Amino acid sequence: MSRSFFPVLLVSCLLICAGCWDHTPVEETAFVVMLGVDSDPEDPKRTILTQMIVLPQAQPQGSSGAQGGAVPYYLVSQSGLTLSEAQMRALRHVPRYIELAHAQSLVFGEEFAREGIEEAVDWLIRQPQVRFGISIMVSRGTAQELMQAEPKLEALPPIALEGIMREPDPVAFTFNISFHEFAKKIFSEREDAAILVIERVDPMMAKARSGATAQAEHVGNELHAVGLAVFSGTRMVGILEGAAARGAVWVQGSTLNSINVPHPTEEDRYIAISFVKPRSNIDVSMEGDQLIIQVRVSAVGNLFEAVSAEALPIGPLIDEVEKSIEYFIKEEIEAAFDQILHLGADIFGIGERLYRRSPNDWRRVAPHWHEVYRQAHVDIQVDVTVTHTGLAR
């Protein structure tokens, strides 16, 4: 070996004469951090791909400090019959290699999502650089508009989105699914996907002074998750908002930060409850041709904020409080199921659950599954225990 070691190394090194094919130094690469896909309003066959390219010069640097105020990215939009064509067109005027490896999120325009996203998903699977952990979402309006937001705290919108999805917003936290889960769901016939709907908002949403006039036109620069886009197969069929979205969170076994319930004794007053140890269980069975979905949700609630002058004398009233919370949650879950059953979107994987439970039942109903699903009977049970009294800590 020691005899042939250097010859071998030399032969390998001689390959350098042939060139370094995949050589793309950092300074010759344009990094895309966010992708947006819209349908072209002028030609329904075409698709618009918007890519957010980072400007390294504008990135705040360690010692030299931030170079004040410059937007650290710019957007490139091109349309094409296929997404590859759209990207190729962008290559013509971007003077560097475009690299998708650092793409953090992919946004579908609302319109595009309604028309079907299979093309985009398939394109993304075929990009060997893209990480599968990339977050997928739908924008209210077009993706392009959404990507023009300039969040204040984070330099880049996708990083701001990541922050939103991390903790504070329960809907965003629960339904932040990564690309491979999304692809798995939309390609499965027994499960449908639900992803977040993102919207631009003005951070000063509530104006203290009444009669602020010209704000309706103003488009905000911050990003915000407004609800859930539910899919049936590869098409988006509807958006769950408000109570229905929160209901979906409960079914997923996740928890809301806090909910308000009316004060048991005083009128026009509310108490806020926060929850720990949420648990949910979905049981699916067939009775004849009737699909029965049993949802059980349990949680432990803490009295979080009693909007009351004195400590809440809650001891004797605890049952009443629990009941009203349970009723409240149940209503939200019902709202969620009403909508998804109506839309025919199986976002909780009911079909998959049925298949796992009894494959024979599934095979029997599979041909007309959508009908069966729409007419499913949903049975909801909520069990809440409130532990802490309302004494301030």
Place this chain on the structure above:
Amino acid sequence: MKPNRNGIFTTIAKLMRLWRKQQKVSRGSLTIPKEELSGNLAIDVEAIQSLFGHADDVIVRHIPQPPGRPDAAVVYIDGLVSKDAIAKQIIERLLEPGNPHDAHAILSHVSAPDVSAVHTLKQVADALTLGKCVLLQDTRREAMCFGMAEWNQRNVEEPASEPTVRGPREGFTEDLRTNIVLLRRRLRTPALRSERFVIGRQSQTQVQLLYLDGIARDEVVAEMRDRIQKIDIDAILDSNYIDELVSDNPRSPFPSLQRTERPDRVVADLLEGRVAVIVDGSPIVLSGPTTLLGLLQTSEDYYLRYHAASFAREIRWIAGLIGLIAPSVYVAILSYHHELIPTQLLFTIAAGREGVPFPPFVEALLMETAFEILREAGLRMPQQIGPALSIVGVLVIGDAAVRAGLVSPLMIVVVGMTAIATFALPSNDLANAIRLLRFPTMVAAAILGLFGVIFATMLVAALLISSRSLGVPMLSPYIPVWRRGLKDAMVRAPIWALRDRPWHAVNPDQIKRQPEGQEPKEENKR
């Protein structure tokens, strides 16, 4: 499986051998004739003097004798012998009246402790160069040699290249005798064998092969003896000559024998069945067979608590790996695999690299070369200029290069890390090999990215896998696996658990080093 069917090659080989033989004969004229002493004092003295070209440091002191007795002469080389001793122990005694004229009877007069008789001119010359004093007598075809060697030599000092925090601070010197004394003092057993070879047609260097009889595997000793005997060379100026001439893998950049300046290290090696080679005039002692693990160990590993020692060993492995591949990984990631860098860090790096005119490979090559030049300069430079150099070096490699837009800040970190990592390796030879191999690895990284890095690393690994040291695989005890050896490999087990010597160098019946049950009992603490 040697090919012996292709006739034309064998013919050529035969011709080559013939030609070499002729060369040997012509070179032979430089060697000393093996003439015997003539027995005529004047002729013999003249012969010796002409052998040394009438050099003025070959001193002949004639000792005239009363008639009837043969004249005598004392010959020695100035500076190699103690003149006092010669005067007191030889010349004074011979000048006494009534001294015996029989050569052997002289021994009853002369008090020098080390005496031998020689017969040929060559032996006389050898004795003179070894610092002996030769007594020639008329009518006698025999000369007496007295060991009177004495010359200025370095004291035993702390070895500069292998300092230690805890542990003995003695180091070998250039003097063979002193070095053997340092070993004998630590290993007071008659089993310590020491075989003498004289190598070097001109230098006549003494080379000692040391081993512990019974413990060292006989085949290993025989192999080493055999290889040393085969050496036929002009001169041996340092132990590296021996190393390169007996190496198992002459083309490999990795050392094949352990080199150390520390007697305690050599003693430990001898106790593990290895053989040691001491070369006169060199403070570096070779021992072997060694392994890659051996090259990554220090004697201090055994002077610290085993937890700390084991940790230090892991650190050295990591340092070796960093030293080999860190710049290549930098090149590979920045030119090929951007996706491996966390997004935020990537943008910082990209910002740092904006405006750097070179691709990462050239950048890395530039900085690594600059560092190697600095390192080499640091070795050669007079000590007084040292601080000046380090200031310039810091400026060149550090801030100024970045400000000048030559390199990116991350590159500085990588170069610095690599440099420090190679200095963490205990074996200078290993560090040199790694330094050398770093460059082809960088080239591979520039061509094929991480695949290239891994490919090059695999080649280095393959090189090590096929390397041997005195017949022992370099990667032992990992490859091939020897389970009991793992106790003293990546980790160092506590002393009481190190019951086995390494199998490859030890006679099979001597593998057990100590009986079981050396582990102190916890109850004893009470």
Place this chain on the structure above:
Amino acid sequence: MRYEISWWQFAMMLICSKLTLLTTYAIVLVGQLPPVRDSWLAAIIASAIALPMIFAVYALSLRFPGKTIFEINPIVLGRFLGTVVNVILVAFYVHWAGITIRQFSFFLDSAVYLRTPEVVFGILFIVVALVATREGIEFIGRTAEIAAIVILVGMSSYYLLSIPDIDIGIIRPFLGEGWSRLWQQSLTPIALYGEGVWIAMLAIPHLSQVKDAPKAIWFGTGVSTALGIISAFLLIGLFGPELIARLAFPSFSAARVVALGNFFERIEWLMLIMWIGAMGVKISLLVFGATFGTSRIFRKYPIRHLAVVIVLLIFVTSRFTNETLSEVFDFFSPAIYLLHALPFQLAPAVILVIAWIRRLKGSGLKNEA
């Protein structure tokens, strides 16, 4: 010179060669698309079928101690027929080496190095194999030790990291799709686990103690079966059968999913590292097999010289097989894969039967390999 390897090295060779295909092409799944949900059972079925084929080699070696298959053939089948079979075996090694090189270079080419010509990797693999073959099976065995450890550690770490993303419930319904699809699924892996046969043909005669061979076979096949089960289960649980049908390299894509915190992502490079050594071992073994066989046919012509010729032959072969990626994938369909692999994997068993019928036994006295 007599080469010797230990049973451990033999086991590591088995692991290396099987895991390479498992980590690149997810071969348990790729035989039938979309795969069955119970694909992990296919790994068990396949290795259960493949094990007797490997043990046939061992039985043959016990019958003819110290002799390789290339020396056994002329004894059992007669000189002419035996040489013919030997030539066919060598052709198999050459062909299989060519295919393997092609598979691996296509994998690198389409997964990581998109713009690099695929022939570059072919050349590199061939160079590695040449060096290793000239060094002999002892060297390959030692390299296998490192490579197998690396691939085992790499695979288990990335499987561990992917556990949070996995839908464990995918194990139900057990056998929901029936036996016939499962059987269909286990056809291709049979040939994968049967690859042990041609490794055993090379390794068992070179073992320092032939009696250790069963240990190695059990261990090597056991570990690779376990990893086959785990990888099939994890991939199905991660992507679901429908998505896997759309992925070229599911194992590789799984590495794209895994993340540890926000900084340790994209562990494809880990796959690359763990995989290259094992790949080298596999190709080297195939090239060594071809060279060794040829040298036995031509009265022990020195391997060091023969290797150059054989390597060139293999390189040319690799240029003319599986010329596109889709051909590589088609090759994994049960019909083609089994047709190419099984005749050779069954050969030792057939020869064993013939030897048993003819009551032939090797004396074992004059074995000078």
